[in-house]
Amino acid sequence: MTLDPPAGIRTITDPRDMAGYLQGVRGECAQSPFVVMPTTTKEVADCVRHLAAHNMPFVAQSANTGLVGASVPDATGHQAVLSLSKLRDVFDLDLANRSLRVSAGFRLSEINARLSQHGLFFPIDLGSDPMIGGMVATNTGGGRFVRYGDVRRNVLGLTVVLKSSDAEILHLGSAVRKNNTGPDWKQNYIGTSGWFGVVTQAIINLEPVVQEQAAAIVVPSNDAAMLRLLQHLETRVGSLLSAFEFMSRAAMSHAFAHAPALSNPFAGGDIPQTAVLVELSRATTGAPWDTPLDEVLQSVLAEAWELQGAPIQDALFGRPEEIWALRHALSEGVKSAGPLIAFDLGFTRDKVIAFRGAMAPRLAAKFPHIEICDFGHLGDGGLHFNLVKTDGPNTPAFETELRDFVVAAAVQEFGGSYSAEHGIGPKNIKYFRQFTEMSPQTRRAQALKFQE
Incomplete structure (x- = not known):
């Protein structure tokens, strides 16, 4: 199938330049006639309309960090790539409403870097650095879901270009958090992998930047004890609990083998069957009513030792960044195995x-x-x-x-x-x-x- 790309919109046709758009994270390789790179919602609609008129399928691609092959075209060479990487025309921060209208092509890291000067961030914690369009399409969760929820919970509104012959532009939801006047149509486009339309803008909820953290690696007495410990923490510290991540011995072993500089915190280097990363955090620090979180974490884990069945075998405390280093090393460690x-x-x-x-x-x-x-x-x-x-x-x-x-x-x-x-x-x-x-x-x- 041959087709000229839409006129007036930046397009890549050289196979060497297209290579990064045709290779998936887990080895997927594809072919495509061209990569089209619109810069506005209108240009996205023009692209969709052009492709639909010529019956050419396409893949809407965000940062291409996906792990199931959905972000690259198939092997037929007939699918175009509609890249959102240049869709960066809107970054409209509303400090009073604690919300941000942002184009789909902004990466998570850049969003948070721009927001940091205002003491805010988009509270989805990921090991990769996706773009906001892909995050909406896949409803990403991340390591601090237990505290902040997923993308769905933090999206207030969307702008979407329908995958239809007329490429209609829809504005769904708004920055108003409480609106009960009809169906919440934006949900059709969150977590549905772009099947119904291309997300071009999102209005997202922001949270105050974390000011204080405390973390520990806890060795549970057995696997069933992990859930008892989680319930104990939720009861005793409530919303201060921001992460509860478990790690198997095999995953940790490969992480240590792959990253020799990574410190093994376990006594004698003996890696337990499972370990749990527990994190407490809050957006305030130094207030008269704030007990230091290190003390809170130590106290609540000491309480757990006294529970029936003693769900804790050991607890290792340290700086949060050192505690998280092990968790963040797991993916690459397993991949190298x-x-x-x-x-x-x-x-x-x-x-x-x-x-x-x-x-x-x-x-x-x-x-x-x-x-x-x-x-x-x-x-x-x-x-x-x-x-x-x-x-x-x-x-x-x-x-x-x-x-x-x-x-x-x-x-x-x-x-x-x-x-x-x-x-x-x-x-x-x-x-x-x-x-x-x-x-x-x-x-x-x-x-x-x-x-x-």
Whole structure:
């Protein structure tokens, strides 16, 4: 398929210049006739209208940091790339309302850098540096979901270009936080991977910058004790709890091996089966009513030691940036361990622990050359279920069999989601058709069959 790009809009056609737009984070490689780079909402509409008139499919691409292959075109070479990277014409800060209208092409790091002088930030904490358009399309969560929620919770309004022949521009919602005059149509475009339209602007909620933090790595007495500890912290410190992240021994081991400069805080270097990163934070400091958070954290964990069943085996305190260094090193450590088959799963919080417990022996029996290197956000039920191939066949057929096995258990037996925060994309489209599109009656029937 050949087609001239839209006139008057910046376009890339040289394969060498297009390379960065055609390669995914996890090795996806694609082809495309051109990359078009609009700078305004109107230009996005012009592009969509032009492509629709010639029946050319396209992929709307934000920062291309996605992990399920959704941000790059397919291998046919027929899909154009509509890059949002130059869509940066609006940055309208409303300090009184604590909100920001911002174009989709701004990266998270730049948004927060500009807001820092005003003591504000967009409270979605991620290891990557996405653009706001992609964050809306995938409804990203991050490490501090337990405190601030996901993108959906922090979006007040959207501007969207519909994927239709007339490329209609919709303005959905507004900076008004309380508005109960009709359906909240913007929700159709949050977390739906750009299927219905291209997000060009967002009005986002801002939060005061954190002024004080305290963190610890806690070794639970067993896996079930992690949930008891979480409930204790939520009861005792409430909204001061900003992170509750668990890490498996395998994931931590690979992080230490991959990053020799990373300090192993465990006694004798003996890595426990699981560890939990606990963080308290607040936007005030030094007020007469503020007890230092280090003291609060130590006190509340001391209380946990006295609970029935003693959910804590050990607690290691330190500077928050040093505590977080281990958590941030997990992804690269696991990636370096060998061929990786990664799952982004979501459960109710109790089912995270149940799923992990059930899958360890099942995978050992059925797929003996797989090492489970998982970690995740227990506070919100998110599980990064990473499986490293240690030996044996490494073929597409093997990966398909393994993915089918894990997703079926997660969805049908444990009532979970096969995409907690990474979107759909080629990796998950099969499961979308299998599980999401089915009727509730069919879903129940499959679940019963799975359990037989």
